[in-house]
Amino acid sequence: MPERVRAIVESGEKDKCKQLAALGLSDQEISVAEHISPTKPSVFPVVDGDQLARVMENPAHVLINDPVVRESLSCTPSAFGDAYNKGLSVQRLSMTTEADVEAFGRGRAKEREKEYLGFVTCAAVELRNARRQSTLPRLLSVFATPLDGLDAHADVCVHQKPGRLDKEYLKFFFWDVFKGRDFVLRILEERDAANQQMA
Amino acid sequence: MSVVAALNPSFTESSSDCSTRLINLFELLHQPLVSILERVASVDRSICASVVVPFTPSVAGYVGVLDERFCEISEGEFISREYSLRAYQVIEQYRALEDGWDGDQALAPTIERLDAAETFLRMLVSNIDVCPEVGAMLDEEGVPGLFWDTGRAYFSVSFYDACDLVCVYCNRETAERDLFEADLFKPEEVAQVLEYIESLQ
Secondary structure: OHHHHHHHHHOOOOOHHHHHHHHOOOHHHHHHHHOOOOOOOOOOOOOOOOEEEEEEEEOOOOOOOOHHHHHHOOOOHHHHOOHHHHOEEEEEHHHOOHHHHHHHHHHHHHHOOOEEEEEEEEEHHHHHOOOOOOOOOOOEEEEEOOEOOEOOEEEEEEOOOOOHHHHHHHHHHHHHHOOHHHHHHHHHHHHHHHHHHHO | OOOOOOEOOOOOOOHHHHHHHHHHHHHHHOOOHHHHHHHHHHHOHHHOOEEEEEOOHHHOOEOOEOOOOEEEEEHHHOOOOHHHHHHHHHHHHHOOOOOOOOOOOOOOOOHHHHHHHHHHHHHHHHHOOOOOOOEEEEOOOOOEEEEEEOOOEEEEEEEOOOOEEEEEEEEOOOOOEEEEEEEOOOHHHHHHHHHHHHOOO
16 A cells, blocks of 8 residues: 555656545555655655745736735635645755755746745644644645655645545645745735835 | 625614624525625616615614615625725736636636625625734635734635635634634624634734
């Protein structure tokens, strides 16, 4: 079973979280799967203490110039709303640098015609401890999923089938654990400072 | 089109009594005000911006009491609150979104969901004078939502259908957490949602 989990996670398919959820894994099974080494020999499983960085973008495809509206589409709890389908791509700061994460984020945003906003961080153990209630199973798993040219890549997967309450809870959970409020306040401060300089 | 109930400025009862009356208004109608409005508008388009409802003591205090049988609730009498203005603007802008708005497979929100969000905002401003600024949000499945984050506490309400609300509350200081669903047209359930929002002050 853990090997099957590994295969799903490494498949890169967009619905990998749904495939994981269909397996109905216990906490113990998912923990075993998380600690299986990736096929790339130089990369080790994600440990609880790993700091994970998540790049934040504005969807520039949206033809709305109002910055408040654009931010509502990216700098809110709903920005994590697709996690239960696709999972979240993150990078392990133990295997890269903040400067490299920035460079990656800017490059990818340019390719996708989006605006790079910055990145947020949290520890892997905080994600692994996510539960809607303390008596319920874990909701999230974290796997090392190195990509070509990006050994630090990891995936945060929702491996339980979420109902509406789970989905809305996960939006809040990610917003909280990645300190989304502080991130938005920082962006606003930087923009105010930049506007004052221009003035 | 949605309908708002406005408070008669000369009405001297406390705001909590007016809040109760607003909730009672929805209760006595037993159905969405929008559907009543549409039926009225289909008969007489000159009054399509308002709705006429049967007068009972529970609706006393609303603008424009016509006679002892009916009072008129007019959209033009809308109360706005500063804490909600930006969210209104954003929800309105969401109406222009199309599928693929994120450059991928994100779904545009449905009219029903956006109308529900606006209806809730209007119920909010009619009941709560002061609260932290409300943020609007939208996920890739086209589910709009409103949220508050004061640092001390967080509350969100997401609109899944014309009347299905899903709410999340967390107090970071006490670790109190509540997840629940509510029906936009059940006054007692809306009251619970509004209670959480009032507690954020």
